[in-house]
Amino acid sequence: MNGEAKFVMIKKKAITLTVNERKYKFSVGNGFGDVAPSETLTHTLRRRLGLTGSKESCDAGACGCCAVISDGEAIASCMALTVDMDGKNITTIEGLEDPVNGLDPIQKAFIEEYAFQCGYCTPGIIIVAKALFMSNAHPTPEEIAEALSGNYCRCISQYTVLRALNKLAGNENAELATLTRANDEVKDPIPVRQELFLSPYANGHVCGHSLD
Ligand code: FES
Ligand code: FES
Known part of the structure; x- marks a missing residue:
């Protein structure tokens, strides 16, 4: 030094x-x-x-x-x-929106099937679905439910989310055809949820959020 x-x-x-x-x-x-x-x-x-x-x-x-x-x-x-x-x-x-082609097909499917209510959880659900469809254009109903197992929707729009995504994936099976739209009369939604949503996507977990 x-x-x-x-x-x-x-x-x-x-x-x-x-x-x-x-x-x-x-x-x-x-x-x-x-x-x-x-x-x-x-x-x-x-x-x-x-x-x-x-x-x-x-x-x-x-x-x-x-x-x-x-x-x-x-x-x-x-x-x-x-x-x-x-x-x-x-x-x-x-x-996700394409400057030329407009909304992403998943976004269009969600609008078509009224697949949301509060909309707060919807961006996350669409994003997770997008990642799934990017790697697999025709996921099975089980693969879709599994992919969404980390998303929580606290209302009752899960079944329309699954219907929108299954339609997009080409899974037009009889089970899905029995589902009604979110704005249709739902006579007995609880058995439907229990039957179709075995993943944590609809396991009743409640998570508080603020709307800011
Ligand atoms: S998982 Fe990130 S805010 Fe809930
Ligand atoms: S759409 Fe947000 S809780 Fe169901």
Whole structure:
């Protein structure tokens, strides 16, 4: 040491995310505007990028409301740290609509079948379904139910969700044909739910959420 002050340049870490085909670069740290190491992907998408389609509900990986597609796979964005997503290709519900062809076929099927009520959980359900159909254009009813096993819908629209997705998959079987539309008279919905929804998708789990 010769007594001269030594300056060490600390390189700030930066991460890059591609979200709905747009590239974003973030600095990581605890300074103003930085992505903190503890920041979740839900937070980044909703509060930094204004993509509020993915909902923040349980914030614990239990409800599926915050689902996004990361490199082809549906993930709970509330359980992913943004710093760990460096280089990932993310699709949110806002990214599904095609500028030329309009809404995604899954979105169209949901509208056609009235497959939602509150709509709060719908973006997550559509995103999970999209990831499934991206890897398997003709999933079986069991594969659809299994894929949605991490999504919770607290109303009674599950059966129309399954009907929309099964129609899209080409599973026009007799069992599905017996289901009525959400706005039709439902005489005895409980046995229908018990019979068709064996997955946690409709297991009665209640998860509180706020509508902000
Ligand atoms: S908010 Fe992420 S799983 Fe519920
Ligand atoms: S559509 Fe949201 S709880 Fe059923």
